[in-house]
Amino acid sequence: GSNQYLNGVLSTALGDSFTVMGWAKRQAGVNSLDYIFNTGSTSGAGNLISVSITNADPGYLYFFDNATSVVTTLKVEMGEWFHFTLTVAAGAGNVKLYKNGIDGTPSNSVAVDISSTTLNIGRYLGDNHYFQGNLFDLRIYDETLTQDQIRELLNNPGQTVPTGLTSADLIHRYLLETDANDTGTTGDNLTINNSPSFLLERAQLPRGLDLVKGAALAECNTGRGVEFDGSADYL
Numbered sequence: 001g002s003n004q005y006l007n008g009v010l011s012t013a014l015g016d017s018f019t020v021m022g023w024a025k026r027q028a029g030v031n032s033l034d035y036i037f038n039t040g041s042t043s044g045a046g047n048l049i050s051v052s053i054t055n056a057d058p059g060y061l062y063f064f065d066n067a068t069s070v071v072t073t074l075k076v077e078m079g080e081w082f083h084f085t086l087t088v089a090a091g092a093g094n095v096k097l098y099k100n101g102i103d104g105t106p107s108n109s110v111a112v113d114i115s116s117t118t119l120n121i122g123r124y125l126g127d128n129h130y131f132q133g134n135l136f137d138l139r140i141y142d143e144t145l146t147q148d149q150i151r152e153l154l155n156n157p158g159q160t161v162p163t164g165l166t167s168a169d170l171i172h173r174y175l176l177e178t179d180a181n182d183t184g185t186t187g188d189n190l191t192i193n194n195s196p197s198f199l200l201e202r203a204q205l206p207r208g209l210d211l212v213k214g215a216a217l218a219e220c221n222t223g224r225g226v227e228f229d230g231s232a233d234y235l
Contacts, residue, residue, distance in 0.1 A: 001029040001132025004196040005123035006180045014114040019145040021085040022138035023203035028078050029132035035124040041116035067110045074104035081203045089144040101151040136203045140172040
C-alpha cells in the first residue's frame with residue numbers, strides 16, 4: 001500500500017487477444033485506488049490496460065484501457081480472497097472482467113492492443129497508486145479464455161491450462177509464493193521493489209460458492225431445536 005510492487009519488461013507484447021488472471025485479497029488502507037496490475041504504456045490510445053478496485057468499502061472491480069474507466073458490478077469486500085480474470089479479444093467492446101467466474105462487465109466500446117511490453121503488479125504504471133493486500137498466482141495466457149474455461153480452472157485448482165489450450169499458451173505465470181519468477185513459457189522474471197513480504201497464506205473461494213449464481217450457499221445455524229424420539233411424539 002505504500003511503495004512495494006513488482007515490475008518487468010516482457011519479451012513479447014500481449015497484442016489484442018490475451019487473458020490475465022489471478023487471486024487477490026484487499027486489506028483496509030488509505031489508498032485512493034488499489035491497482036492490482038497494469039501493462040502497456042501511458043502513451044497511445046488502447047496501449048494501456050489495468051485492473052483495480054474503487055476506493056470504497058466494499059469497492060468494485062474496474063478496468064482502465066487508456067481511454068475510459070469501466071466499473072463492473074463485481075463487489076469486493078475487505079479481507080476477501082477472490083479470483084479475477086481480465087479477457088481481451090480483438091475488436092471494440094471485447095474486454096471483460098470476471099470475479100470468481102462471474103462476468104460483471106457492462107457494455108464498453110474500446111479496442112485494446114497492447115504493443116508495449118511493460119508490466120507492473122501492485123502498482124499503477126508511473127503513478128503512486130499501490131495495491132494494499134495479497135496477490136497470488138498471476139497468469140497471462142496468449143488467448144482469450146471463455147467463461148467456461150475460466151470456471152474450469154477455478155473448479156480444478158491444480159490445472160494450469162483449460163480444455164482447448166496447450167501449455168504453450170500459458171506465457172507467464174507468477175506464483176508469488178517465494179519470489180517473482182516466471183514459470184510460464186517465456187521465463188520473464190520480475191523485479192521486486194521495496195521488499196514486499198512473501199507469506200504462507202493460501203487463496204481460496206468461499207465454501208459453497210455457486211459459480212452460476214455467484215452466491216455462497218453454505219450456511220451454519222446455531223441455537224436450539226425440537227427433538228423427536230421416533231415413538232409417539234409429534235406436533
